[in-house]
Amino acid sequence: MAEMLSFVYQSVPSRVIFGAGCLDKLPEEIQKLGASKALVLSTPEQRQSGLDMVARLGAHSAGLFDRAVMHVPIETAQAAREEAQRLGADCCVAVGGGSTTGLAKAIALVSTLPILAVPTTYAGSEMTPIWGITESGLKKTGRDPRVLPKTVLYDPSLTVSLPPALSATSGMNSIAHCVEALYAEEANPIISLMAEEGIRAFAQSLPVVVKEPGNLEARSQALYAAWLGGIALGTVGMALHHKLCHTLGGTYNLPHAETHTVVLPHAVAYNTPAAPEAMSRIARALGATSAAEGIYNLASSLGAPTSLAALGMKAGDLDRAAEIAVQNPYYNPRPITRDGIRALLENAFEGRRP
Numbered sequence: 001m002a003e004m005l006s007f008v009y010q011s012v013p014s015r016v017i018f019g020a021g022c023l024d025k026l027p028e029e030i031q032k033l034g035a036s037k038a039l040v041l042s043t044p045e046q047r048q049s050g051l052d053m054v055a056r057l058g059a060h061s062a063g064l065f066d067r068a069v070m071h072v073p074i075e076t077a078q079a080a081r082e083e084a085q086r087l088g089a090d091c092c093v094a095v096g097g098g099s100t101t102g103l104a105k106a107i108a109l110v111s112t113l114p115i116l117a118v119p120t121t122y123a124g125s126e127m128t129p130i131w132g133i134t135e136s137g138l139k140k141t142g143r144d145p146r147v148l149p150k151t152v153l154y155d156p157s158l159t160v161s162l163p164p165a166l167s168a169t170s171g172m173n174s175i176a177h178c179v180e181a182l183y184a185e186e187a188n189p190i191i192s193l194m195a196e197e198g199i200r201a202f203a204q205s206l207p208v209v210v211k212e213p214g215n216l217e218a219r220s221q222a223l224y225a226a227w228l229g230g231i232a233l234g235t236v237g238m239a240l241h242h243k244l245c246h247t248l249g250g251t252y253n254l255p256h257a258e259t260h261t262v263v264l265p266h267a268v269a270y271n272t273p274a275a276p277e278a279m280s281r282i283a284r285a286l287g288a289t290s291a292a293e294g295i296y297n298l299a300s301s302l303g304a305p306t307s308l309a310a311l312g313m314k315a316g317d318l319d320r321a322a323e324i325a326v327q328n329p330y331y332n333p334r335p336i337t338r339d340g341i342r343a344l345l346e347n348a349f350e351g352r353r354p
Protein backbone atom coordinates (compact mmCIF):
# COMPACT_ATOMS: atom_id res chain seq x y z
CA MET A 1 0.00 0.00 0.00
CA ALA A 2 1.21 3.51 -0.81
CA GLU A 3 1.59 5.99 2.06
CA MET A 4 -1.20 8.47 2.85
CA LEU A 5 -0.18 11.83 1.42
CA SER A 6 -0.23 15.00 3.48
CA PHE A 7 1.90 18.05 2.68
CA VAL A 8 2.21 21.82 2.27
CA TYR A 9 3.72 23.22 -0.94
CA GLN A 10 4.77 26.86 -1.21
CA SER A 11 6.25 27.75 -4.59
CA VAL A 12 9.15 30.16 -5.18
CA PRO A 13 7.74 33.09 -7.19
CA SER A 14 10.45 33.88 -9.71
CA ARG A 15 10.78 34.25 -13.46
CA VAL A 16 13.39 31.99 -15.09
CA ILE A 17 14.89 32.34 -18.56
CA PHE A 18 17.16 29.41 -19.43
CA GLY A 19 19.41 28.70 -22.39
CA ALA A 20 22.75 29.40 -24.05
CA GLY A 21 22.66 32.98 -25.29
CA CYS A 22 19.69 34.02 -23.12
CA LEU A 23 21.84 36.83 -21.73
CA ASP A 24 20.86 38.76 -24.88
CA LYS A 25 17.51 39.26 -23.16
CA LEU A 26 19.09 41.21 -20.27
CA PRO A 27 17.96 44.70 -21.39
CA GLU A 28 14.36 43.64 -22.06
CA GLU A 29 14.19 41.70 -18.78
CA ILE A 30 15.30 44.81 -16.88
CA GLN A 31 12.47 46.71 -18.52
CA LYS A 32 9.99 43.96 -17.61
CA LEU A 33 11.00 44.55 -13.98
CA GLY A 34 9.91 48.17 -14.42
CA ALA A 35 13.50 49.25 -13.87
CA SER A 36 15.77 51.46 -15.95
CA LYS A 37 19.02 51.91 -14.01
CA ALA A 38 20.80 48.73 -12.91
CA LEU A 39 23.75 48.53 -10.56
CA VAL A 40 25.84 45.56 -11.74
CA LEU A 41 27.57 43.49 -9.05
CA SER A 42 30.51 41.09 -9.43
CA THR A 43 33.56 39.79 -7.59
CA PRO A 44 36.94 41.35 -8.46
CA GLU A 45 37.75 38.07 -10.30
CA GLN A 46 34.64 38.39 -12.47
CA ARG A 47 35.04 42.11 -13.18
CA GLN A 48 35.14 41.38 -16.92
CA SER A 49 31.72 39.70 -16.77
CA GLY A 50 30.48 42.71 -14.81
CA LEU A 51 31.77 45.07 -17.50
CA ASP A 52 30.09 42.93 -20.14
CA MET A 53 26.74 43.39 -18.33
CA VAL A 54 27.34 47.15 -18.15
CA ALA A 55 27.96 47.21 -21.91
CA ARG A 56 24.86 45.14 -22.64
CA LEU A 57 22.74 47.44 -20.47
CA GLY A 58 24.02 50.61 -22.16
CA ALA A 59 21.99 53.60 -20.94
CA HIS A 60 20.21 51.35 -18.42
CA SER A 61 23.41 50.73 -16.45
CA ALA A 62 24.04 52.74 -13.29
CA GLY A 63 27.57 51.34 -12.97
CA LEU A 64 29.58 48.39 -11.65
CA PHE A 65 30.39 47.47 -8.04
CA ASP A 66 33.04 44.74 -8.32
CA ARG A 67 33.90 44.06 -4.67
CA ALA A 68 31.68 41.07 -3.82
CA VAL A 69 33.47 38.57 -1.55
CA MET A 70 32.59 35.31 0.20
CA HIS A 71 30.05 35.48 3.10
CA VAL A 72 29.01 39.14 2.56
CA PRO A 73 30.96 41.12 5.19
CA ILE A 74 28.78 43.93 6.59
CA GLU A 75 31.36 46.52 5.46
CA THR A 76 31.03 45.36 1.85
CA ALA A 77 27.24 45.32 2.14
CA GLN A 78 27.24 48.91 3.46
CA ALA A 79 29.58 50.10 0.71
CA ALA A 80 27.39 48.49 -1.98
CA ARG A 81 24.20 49.92 -0.46
CA GLU A 82 25.73 53.41 -0.46
CA GLU A 83 26.90 53.00 -4.05
CA ALA A 84 23.41 51.92 -5.16
CA GLN A 85 21.92 54.99 -3.51
CA ARG A 86 24.59 57.38 -4.78
CA LEU A 87 24.10 56.20 -8.36
CA GLY A 88 20.30 56.25 -8.13
CA ALA A 89 20.04 52.56 -9.08
CA ASP A 90 16.53 51.08 -9.24
CA CYS A 91 17.57 47.40 -9.51
CA CYS A 92 20.62 45.16 -9.15
CA VAL A 93 22.11 42.74 -11.66
CA ALA A 94 24.21 40.11 -9.86
CA VAL A 95 26.56 38.19 -12.18
CA GLY A 96 28.43 35.43 -10.37
CA GLY A 97 28.04 32.78 -7.69
CA GLY A 98 26.52 32.75 -4.23
CA SER A 99 28.83 35.50 -2.97
CA THR A 100 27.67 38.01 -5.59
CA THR A 101 23.99 37.07 -5.33
CA GLY A 102 24.43 37.37 -1.56
CA LEU A 103 25.64 40.95 -1.94
CA ALA A 104 22.61 41.85 -4.08
CA LYS A 105 20.42 40.34 -1.35
CA ALA A 106 22.09 42.54 1.27
CA ILE A 107 21.11 45.58 -0.80
CA ALA A 108 17.54 44.34 -1.40
CA LEU A 109 17.09 43.68 2.31
CA VAL A 110 17.23 47.38 3.15
CA SER A 111 16.10 48.98 -0.11
CA THR A 112 13.55 46.70 -1.83
CA LEU A 113 15.56 47.07 -5.08
CA PRO A 114 14.59 44.08 -7.26
CA ILE A 115 17.36 41.65 -8.20
CA LEU A 116 18.01 40.14 -11.61
CA ALA A 117 20.47 37.28 -11.07
CA VAL A 118 22.83 35.80 -13.64
CA PRO A 119 24.26 32.72 -11.86
CA THR A 120 27.66 31.42 -12.93
CA THR A 121 28.11 28.65 -10.32
CA TYR A 122 25.78 25.89 -9.10
CA ALA A 123 25.27 27.28 -5.54
CA GLY A 124 21.56 28.03 -6.09
CA SER A 125 21.27 31.22 -4.00
CA GLU A 126 19.33 32.88 -6.86
CA MET A 127 16.32 30.66 -6.10
CA THR A 128 16.14 31.31 -2.36
CA PRO A 129 14.76 34.02 -0.06
CA ILE A 130 17.71 33.32 2.29
CA TRP A 131 20.22 36.09 3.00
CA GLY A 132 23.47 35.99 4.98
CA ILE A 133 25.65 38.82 6.29
CA THR A 134 28.85 38.45 8.32
CA GLU A 135 29.45 40.88 11.17
CA SER A 136 32.37 40.64 13.64
CA GLY A 137 33.19 37.15 12.37
CA LEU A 138 29.63 35.84 12.85
CA LYS A 139 27.40 35.02 9.87
CA LYS A 140 23.77 35.94 10.47
CA THR A 141 21.23 34.40 8.13
CA GLY A 142 17.53 34.94 7.67
CA ARG A 143 14.61 34.54 5.28
CA ASP A 144 12.93 37.50 3.67
CA PRO A 145 10.83 37.41 0.50
CA ARG A 146 12.31 40.78 -0.56
CA VAL A 147 15.73 39.21 -1.24
CA LEU A 148 14.48 36.54 -3.66
CA PRO A 149 15.65 37.52 -7.17
CA LYS A 150 12.63 38.46 -9.31
CA THR A 151 14.23 37.29 -12.56
CA VAL A 152 17.01 34.77 -13.20
CA LEU A 153 18.86 34.38 -16.49
CA TYR A 154 20.52 30.96 -16.60
CA ASP A 155 22.97 31.12 -19.49
CA PRO A 156 25.22 28.02 -19.51
CA SER A 157 27.76 29.76 -21.75
CA LEU A 158 28.76 31.85 -18.70
CA THR A 159 29.64 28.69 -16.78
CA VAL A 160 32.24 27.28 -19.18
CA SER A 161 34.89 29.40 -17.42
CA LEU A 162 34.07 27.89 -14.01
CA PRO A 163 37.25 25.87 -13.30
CA PRO A 164 36.73 22.06 -13.24
CA ALA A 165 37.59 21.74 -9.51
CA LEU A 166 35.09 24.46 -8.57
CA SER A 167 32.50 23.01 -10.95
CA ALA A 168 32.81 19.66 -9.16
CA THR A 169 32.46 21.02 -5.62
CA SER A 170 29.80 23.57 -6.58
CA GLY A 171 27.81 20.73 -8.17
CA MET A 172 28.21 18.57 -5.05
CA ASN A 173 27.02 21.56 -2.99
CA SER A 174 23.84 21.65 -5.07
CA ILE A 175 23.43 17.87 -4.86
CA ALA A 176 23.42 18.39 -1.07
CA HIS A 177 20.39 20.70 -1.43
CA CYS A 178 18.59 17.99 -3.43
CA VAL A 179 19.57 15.23 -0.99
CA GLU A 180 18.33 17.02 2.12
CA ALA A 181 15.14 18.14 0.34
CA LEU A 182 14.23 14.47 -0.08
CA TYR A 183 14.14 13.91 3.70
CA ALA A 184 13.20 17.47 4.76
CA GLU A 185 10.60 18.13 7.41
CA GLU A 186 8.53 19.95 4.74
CA ALA A 187 9.30 17.39 2.01
CA ASN A 188 6.55 17.28 -0.61
CA PRO A 189 6.00 15.36 -3.85
CA ILE A 190 6.84 18.20 -6.25
CA ILE A 191 10.11 19.19 -4.59
CA SER A 192 11.05 15.51 -4.30
CA LEU A 193 10.58 15.09 -8.07
CA MET A 194 12.78 18.12 -8.69
CA ALA A 195 15.39 16.99 -6.17
CA GLU A 196 15.69 13.51 -7.63
CA GLU A 197 15.90 14.93 -11.15
CA GLY A 198 18.57 17.41 -9.98
CA ILE A 199 20.76 14.60 -8.62
CA ARG A 200 20.26 12.58 -11.83
CA ALA A 201 21.17 15.51 -14.10
CA PHE A 202 24.29 16.30 -12.04
CA ALA A 203 25.41 12.65 -11.87
CA GLN A 204 25.28 12.52 -15.67
CA SER A 205 26.73 15.93 -16.45
CA LEU A 206 29.45 16.61 -13.86
CA PRO A 207 31.85 13.88 -15.05
CA VAL A 208 31.68 15.43 -18.55
CA VAL A 209 31.94 19.01 -17.23
CA VAL A 210 35.14 18.17 -15.33
CA LYS A 211 36.75 16.52 -18.37
CA GLU A 212 35.48 18.97 -20.97
CA PRO A 213 34.69 22.29 -19.27
CA GLY A 214 33.68 23.78 -22.64
CA ASN A 215 31.03 21.14 -23.39
CA LEU A 216 27.91 23.29 -23.58
CA GLU A 217 25.43 20.38 -23.47
CA ALA A 218 26.93 19.11 -20.20
CA ARG A 219 27.14 22.67 -18.84
CA SER A 220 23.51 23.15 -19.73
CA GLN A 221 22.48 19.93 -17.90
CA ALA A 222 24.52 20.91 -14.84
CA LEU A 223 23.03 24.42 -14.70
CA TYR A 224 19.54 22.93 -15.08
CA ALA A 225 20.35 20.64 -12.14
CA ALA A 226 21.60 23.63 -10.14
CA TRP A 227 18.32 25.42 -10.77
CA LEU A 228 16.47 22.41 -9.34
CA GLY A 229 18.83 22.29 -6.35
CA GLY A 230 18.25 25.99 -5.74
CA ILE A 231 14.47 25.55 -5.77
CA ALA A 232 14.80 22.66 -3.30
CA LEU A 233 16.96 24.78 -0.98
CA GLY A 234 14.62 27.75 -1.22
CA THR A 235 11.41 25.79 -0.71
CA VAL A 236 11.97 23.22 2.04
CA GLY A 237 14.11 23.26 5.18
CA MET A 238 17.47 21.53 5.28
CA ALA A 239 18.83 19.24 8.03
CA LEU A 240 21.98 17.76 9.59
CA HIS A 241 24.26 18.12 6.58
CA HIS A 242 23.65 21.86 6.09
CA LYS A 243 23.88 22.49 9.82
CA LEU A 244 27.26 20.73 9.99
CA CYS A 245 28.64 22.59 6.98
CA HIS A 246 27.45 25.91 8.42
CA THR A 247 29.21 25.12 11.72
CA LEU A 248 32.43 23.98 10.07
CA GLY A 249 32.50 26.87 7.61
CA GLY A 250 31.73 29.50 10.23
CA THR A 251 33.92 28.23 13.07
CA TYR A 252 36.92 26.86 11.20
CA ASN A 253 36.70 29.03 8.10
CA LEU A 254 36.58 26.00 5.80
CA PRO A 255 35.71 26.64 2.13
CA HIS A 256 31.95 26.44 1.44
CA ALA A 257 31.52 24.12 -1.55
CA GLU A 258 34.46 21.84 -0.64
CA THR A 259 33.10 21.32 2.88
CA HIS A 260 29.71 20.32 1.45
CA THR A 261 31.45 17.87 -0.87
CA VAL A 262 33.38 16.16 1.93
CA VAL A 263 30.60 16.00 4.54
CA LEU A 264 27.69 14.92 2.31
CA PRO A 265 28.36 11.15 2.04
CA HIS A 266 28.83 10.94 5.82
CA ALA A 267 25.70 12.94 6.67
CA VAL A 268 23.80 10.67 4.27
CA ALA A 269 25.28 7.55 5.88
CA TYR A 270 24.18 8.87 9.28
CA ASN A 271 20.61 9.48 8.06
CA THR A 272 20.32 6.28 6.00
CA PRO A 273 18.49 4.17 8.65
CA ALA A 274 15.92 6.94 9.24
CA ALA A 275 15.02 7.88 5.64
CA PRO A 276 14.79 4.71 3.50
CA GLU A 277 12.51 6.16 0.78
CA ALA A 278 14.74 9.23 0.28
CA MET A 279 17.84 7.04 0.18
CA SER A 280 16.45 4.74 -2.47
CA ARG A 281 15.53 7.75 -4.63
CA ILE A 282 19.05 9.22 -4.21
CA ALA A 283 20.66 5.87 -5.09
CA ARG A 284 18.36 5.50 -8.12
CA ALA A 285 19.23 9.02 -9.34
CA LEU A 286 22.94 8.23 -9.03
CA GLY A 287 22.63 4.80 -10.61
CA ALA A 288 24.18 3.37 -7.42
CA THR A 289 23.21 0.67 -4.95
CA SER A 290 23.72 2.85 -1.86
CA ALA A 291 23.09 6.60 -1.55
CA ALA A 292 26.09 7.34 0.69
CA GLU A 293 28.50 5.27 -1.36
CA GLY A 294 27.13 6.61 -4.63
CA ILE A 295 27.76 10.20 -3.48
CA TYR A 296 31.25 9.35 -2.25
CA ASN A 297 32.09 7.60 -5.53
CA LEU A 298 30.79 10.51 -7.61
CA ALA A 299 32.88 13.05 -5.63
CA SER A 300 36.03 10.90 -5.90
CA SER A 301 35.52 10.30 -9.60
CA LEU A 302 35.37 14.08 -10.09
CA GLY A 303 38.71 14.44 -8.31
CA ALA A 304 37.03 16.47 -5.53
CA PRO A 305 38.41 16.48 -1.97
CA THR A 306 37.08 13.69 0.25
CA SER A 307 38.52 14.54 3.69
CA LEU A 308 38.21 17.48 6.08
CA ALA A 309 41.93 17.03 6.82
CA ALA A 310 42.66 17.94 3.18
CA LEU A 311 40.65 21.16 3.69
CA GLY A 312 42.89 22.20 6.57
CA MET A 313 40.82 21.12 9.58
CA LYS A 314 42.79 19.87 12.61
CA ALA A 315 42.05 16.57 14.39
CA GLY A 316 42.08 18.50 17.68
CA ASP A 317 39.00 20.46 16.53
CA LEU A 318 36.70 17.44 16.15
CA ASP A 319 35.44 17.35 19.78
CA ARG A 320 34.57 21.03 19.81
CA ALA A 321 32.95 20.85 16.35
CA ALA A 322 30.72 17.99 17.52
CA GLU A 323 29.71 19.99 20.59
CA ILE A 324 28.82 23.11 18.58
CA ALA A 325 26.86 21.02 16.07
CA VAL A 326 24.57 19.57 18.77
CA GLN A 327 24.04 22.84 20.71
CA ASN A 328 20.87 24.16 19.08
CA PRO A 329 18.24 21.55 18.28
CA TYR A 330 17.01 21.42 14.66
CA TYR A 331 15.04 19.01 12.50
CA ASN A 332 16.75 15.86 11.26
CA PRO A 333 15.17 12.55 10.27
CA ARG A 334 17.48 10.68 12.68
CA PRO A 335 17.91 12.00 16.23
CA ILE A 336 21.19 13.87 16.73
CA THR A 337 23.56 12.50 19.37
CA ARG A 338 26.92 13.93 20.32
CA ASP A 339 28.66 10.58 19.90
CA GLY A 340 26.98 9.96 16.57
CA ILE A 341 28.06 13.36 15.24
CA ARG A 342 31.58 12.93 16.64
CA ALA A 343 31.91 9.63 14.74
CA LEU A 344 30.44 11.18 11.57
CA LEU A 345 32.93 14.07 11.74
CA GLU A 346 35.84 11.71 12.29
CA ASN A 347 34.85 9.68 9.24
CA ALA A 348 34.66 12.90 7.22
CA PHE A 349 37.96 14.10 8.68
CA GLU A 350 39.72 10.90 7.61
CA GLY A 351 37.83 10.71 4.31
CA ARG A 352 36.70 7.13 4.97
CA ARG A 353 34.50 5.41 2.42
CA PRO A 354 30.98 5.33 3.98
Ligand code: NAD
Nearest residue numbers: 043045071097098099120121123125128130158159161162
Ligand atom coordinates in the same frame (compact mmCIF):
# COMPACT_ATOMS: atom_id res chain seq x y z
P1 NAD B 1 31.45 32.22 -4.99
O1 NAD B 1 30.30 33.03 -5.43
O2 NAD B 1 32.18 32.68 -3.77
O3 NAD B 1 32.47 32.09 -6.21
C1 NAD B 1 33.75 31.50 -6.01
C2 NAD B 1 34.76 32.11 -6.97
O4 NAD B 1 34.51 31.66 -8.29
C3 NAD B 1 34.70 33.64 -7.03
O5 NAD B 1 35.99 34.14 -7.15
C4 NAD B 1 33.91 33.89 -8.30
O6 NAD B 1 34.17 35.14 -8.87
C5 NAD B 1 34.41 32.76 -9.17
N1 NAD B 1 33.48 32.38 -10.24
C6 NAD B 1 32.14 32.19 -10.13
N2 NAD B 1 31.62 31.80 -11.30
C7 NAD B 1 32.65 31.75 -12.19
C8 NAD B 1 32.73 31.41 -13.56
N3 NAD B 1 31.66 31.01 -14.25
N4 NAD B 1 33.94 31.49 -14.14
C9 NAD B 1 35.04 31.85 -13.44
N5 NAD B 1 35.02 32.16 -12.12
C10 NAD B 1 33.83 32.11 -11.51
O7 NAD B 1 31.05 30.69 -4.74
P2 NAD B 1 29.66 29.95 -4.57
O8 NAD B 1 29.99 28.60 -4.14
O9 NAD B 1 28.79 30.14 -5.76
O10 NAD B 1 28.95 30.74 -3.39
C11 NAD B 1 29.31 30.51 -2.04
C12 NAD B 1 28.65 31.52 -1.14
O11 NAD B 1 27.25 31.58 -1.40
C13 NAD B 1 28.77 31.16 0.34
O12 NAD B 1 28.98 32.34 1.08
C14 NAD B 1 27.43 30.56 0.67
O13 NAD B 1 27.11 30.67 2.04
C15 NAD B 1 26.51 31.35 -0.21
N6 NAD B 1 25.26 30.65 -0.57
C16 NAD B 1 24.09 31.20 -0.19
C17 NAD B 1 22.89 30.60 -0.53
C18 NAD B 1 21.58 31.22 -0.13
O14 NAD B 1 20.53 30.68 -0.41
N7 NAD B 1 21.60 32.36 0.50
C19 NAD B 1 22.89 29.42 -1.27
C20 NAD B 1 24.10 28.86 -1.65
C21 NAD B 1 25.29 29.49 -1.31
